[in-house]
Amino acid sequence: MxxxxxxxxxxxxxxxxxxxxxxxxxxxxxxxxxxxxxxxxxxxxxxxxxxxxxxxxxxxxxxxxxxxxxxxxxxxxxxxxxxxxxxxxxxxxQLPAAGEVPVALTGAAAGSFEAMMGQAMQALGGENLAEIQRAIASGDYAAMARLQQKMAAALGGEDALEALATQLVGAIGASAPREPLGGFPELPIDLANVDPAQLAELAKDLEGTLPPEQLAEIERLLKKRS
Structure with missing residues (x-):
């Protein structure tokens, strides 16, 4: 631990x-x-x-x-x-401004998971990132699910968002065994108010970026509510 x-x-x-x-x-x-x-x-x-x-x-x-x-x-x-x-x-x-993308991501080696995360965060833009940060801090998964549409629009559509998720998973798989990317808090598991369809989409998009135990919790909740 x-x-x-x-x-x-x-x-x-x-x-x-x-x-x-x-x-x-x-x-x-x-x-x-x-x-x-x-x-x-x-x-x-x-x-x-x-x-x-x-x-x-x-x-x-x-x-x-x-x-x-x-x-x-x-x-x-x-x-x-x-x-x-x-x-x-x-x-x-020293705390960054809300919505600011860390240099550790924007300056990472091309093709790495960190670099892809940085590119995605830059594409989303500061306002969307700040909104995502607020949703994470508050534990509002319903807001996170609603933000998916904004994320897709910023990245060029649902297909682009899905392609990015696939690339991120691929980047993790291509890397040597490693610790989870530092700087991201463990997300709260409080999903009772999220629509099951939105929850399923959110789980799909976050696969490979959330810790395995949190993905397992999402899958457990989906089975319970199906």
Whole structure:
């Protein structure tokens, strides 16, 4: 089991997504992001933004967001004291703007899974990416399913979207065994309100990009509702 990143945010009354586990301190909140701590720092920052969502607007530390591995259990109860206690075991990350595509993807080797992800995200455009990030942060799978039409339109149609999904799966299959791409939070499993047909299409499009256990959960739900 991997080591996940915990984000230390200012304030203890933040509008966090319900799916996230959080620990309130005297003047701050420790948020379990579901993002791999060992990620490239840029991808780690991207994952924190995608996972935490609007709660970041209240965080005003010019140094960025302090992130620590979930194997560390600080005893401090204030923002500054946690930073002092964790020290070099943590990392400072600068958050990208909503909808920004990480350079780690746009600058990846041609034909790699990372490069294809970057190309797809650039084609979607910042506004659509920001909307997708909000849907992920809120755990709104119905919104994700509705966004499929926008994704298809941005990429040139349903056939182009399906072709991209096939290419992504192929890129993964052609690679040596590897860890899942860092910087993407584990998506919440809260699919009760999604139309079964939309859910089936979503599962098809995300095959090869979601962790196997989450695809299995989607398939289980589809069988239950069929």
């Amino acid at each position: 991997g080591i996940d990143a915990i984000a230390l945010l200012k304030g203890n009354d933040l509008p966090l997504p319900e799916r996230l586990r959080a620990q309130k301190l005297d003047d701050a909140t420790l948020v379990h992001t579901g993002v791999a701590f060992g990620s490239d720092l840029e991808m780690l920052a991207y994952g924190v933004r995608t996972s935490v969502g609007d709660a970041l607007y209240r965080h005003d530390d010019p140094r960025g967001v302090f992130v620590l591995p979930d194997v560390v259990a600080p005893k401090a109860k204030t923002y500054d004291d946690v930073i002092a206690e964790v020290g070099e075991a943590g990392e400072w990350v």
